Amino acid sequence: MKKAIILIALLGLGATSYAQDLLGILEDEAPETKNYVSSTFKGTRILNGHSVENRKKGTLEFIISHRFGRVNLGVDELFGLDQSNIRFAFEHALTDNFMLGIGRSSFEKTYDGFFKYKLVRQSTGKNAFPATISLFGSTAYKSIKDYDPNDKPDFNDRLYYTSQVLIGSKLSPGISIQLSPTYIHNNTVRTKDDPHDIFALGFGNRIKLSNRVTLNAEYYYTFNPLESLNTKNSLAFGVDIETGGHVFQLILSNSITMIEKGFITETTGGFFDADIHFGFNISRAFQTGGRKKRHQLKKL
Amino acid sequence: MKTLTLTLFMALFIGLAHGQEKYITKQGNISFYSHSPVEDIEAENNQVLSIVDTSDGEIAVSLLIQSFIFEKSLMQEHFNENYMESHKYPKAIFRGKILELGDLTENDKTATIQGELTIRGISKPIETTANIKKMDDSIVLTGSFLVEVKDYKIKIPSIVANNIAKTIKVSFELIHQPYN
Numbered sequence: 168m169k170k171a172i173i174l175i176a177l178l179g180l181g182a183t184s185y186a187q188d189l190l191g192i193l194e195d196e197a198p199e200t201k202n203y204v205s206s207t208f209k210g211t212r213i214l215n216g217h218s219v220e221n222r223k224k225g226t227l228e229f230i231i232s233h234r235f236g237r238v239n240l241g242v243d244e245l246f247g248l249d250q251s252n253i254r255f256a257f258e259h260a261l262t263d264n265f266m267l268g269i270g271r272s273s274f275e276k277t278y279d280g281f282f283k284y285k286l287v288r289q290s291t292g293k294n295a296f297p298a299t300i301s302l303f304g305s306t307a308y309k310s311i312k313d314y315d316p317n318d319k320p321d322f323n324d325r326l327y328y329t330s331q332v333l334i335g336s337k338l339s340p341g342i343s344i345q346l347s348p349t350y351i352h353n354n355t356v357r358t359k360d361d362p363h364d365i366f367a368l369g370f371g372n373r374i375k376l377s378n379r380v381t382l383n384a385e386y387y388y389t390f391n392p393l394e395s396l397n398t399k400n401s402l403a404f405g406v407d408i409e410t411g412g413h414v415f416q417l418i419l420s421n422s423i424t425m426i427e428k429g430f431i432t433e434t435t436g437g438f439f440d441a442d443i444h445f446g447f448n449i450s451r452a453f454q455t456g457g458r459k460k461r462h463q464l465k466k467l
Numbered sequence: 468m469k470t471l472t473l474t475l476f477m478a479l480f481i482g483l484a485h486g487q488e489k490y491i492t493k494q495g496n497i498s499f500y501s502h503s504p505v506e507d508i509e510a511e512n513n514q515v516l517s518i519v520d521t522s523d524g525e526i527a528v529s530l531l532i533q534s535f536i537f538e539k540s541l542m543q544e545h546f547n548e549n550y551m552e553s554h555k556y557p558k559a560i561f562r563g564k565i566l567e568l569g570d571l572t573e574n575d576k577t578a579t580i581q582g583e584l585t586i587r588g589i590s591k592p593i594e595t596t597a598n599i600k601k602m603d604d605s606i607v608l609t610g611s612f613l614v615e616v617k618d619y620k621i622k623i624p625s626i627v628a629n630n631i632a633k634t635i636k637v638s639f640e641l642i643h644q645p646y647n
Contacts, residue, residue: 223540
């Protein structure tokens, strides 16, 4: 009796494997893959600050950013639109994980150069990891000639350094968040009360409104702000609109500058006093060089 | 005990004998091509899974949308994010039948394939002809067919409407090896 049961069971087993349909076999044979999460943010910036995103290898991006004057200047200044600060930049992805950029801001005639390296990518499946981590480093050179003639700063005195660890996570297809611990070193400061080394923590997020439009917010909390200025923490709200090779970002922020040492440490406007600057970032991506096509493997 | 061992062997044997009629590939090639006055768009997937059962002509094909490689990386991102929504619908699947498979030789013969193509969770019947031949141990299936973008409810914003064709040509080359 026992044998008979085993026999029937085995036959049953044989029959099910026989009847297993072809798609089922494909499911079983599919290699277990690690899937990287892409597009945590649409652009390389959340709003003012960098996002964890890099462009893919060979992409050259030209970015024009504007921040206008404060909207509470009233109709005489057309709500700030008469004043304009511009930064334009070329940003080039040398590999999928490493990009370099150079930019020039009209505010204090500042040049900046940066790198961003994607250390870890968020993934699902085999060996999943919950976040994307990027390292960011930037040097800014303030070239404006507004110094005391008797105390002319040399090249080194005009430099500012920013280092950031960007930790971003796409919680769901619609919601992404980011934490950005930041360290800024100023080679020169206005008064001896001002710290040379400033620490800050950034928070950013984005909510997808549709496939091509997202709503973003960004806040930087500064632990030891400059003493010689009445500084405020930087706050920004905005939308990303994507059309083909362009990303438009429309921004409302209490910061006027578009580089880290500026908006993190030198923001003086109060967002809730309506010291708000309207601004935008426009980027156009160009593909330089062809991407290598994966060669077809003819044999298993 | 003897009966048991015998049955076990038989079950195994049945499985094996059946397996020899199936041919599989994990590195099949499927590409698509969109022609428009503004630009031509091409993408290629070299990790297509496909299986053919020569006993009855049944065929199943499965691929991951995000394994399509584009020349422009931003295009690839938009393809996944905005058009195909590959986070929601990671796979495209075809299941169908090769009609009148008959005996296969080293020369290409034309066969009709009927089945159902599922993209973005939407299944549509499809019929196409393909070239099929047997080379050494492998079964080679090549051909192409046309897919209407609107059949699968892929939304194309008006701003890029001229860049993307309404009908996409899909080409395949599947070299199946015996499946054990």
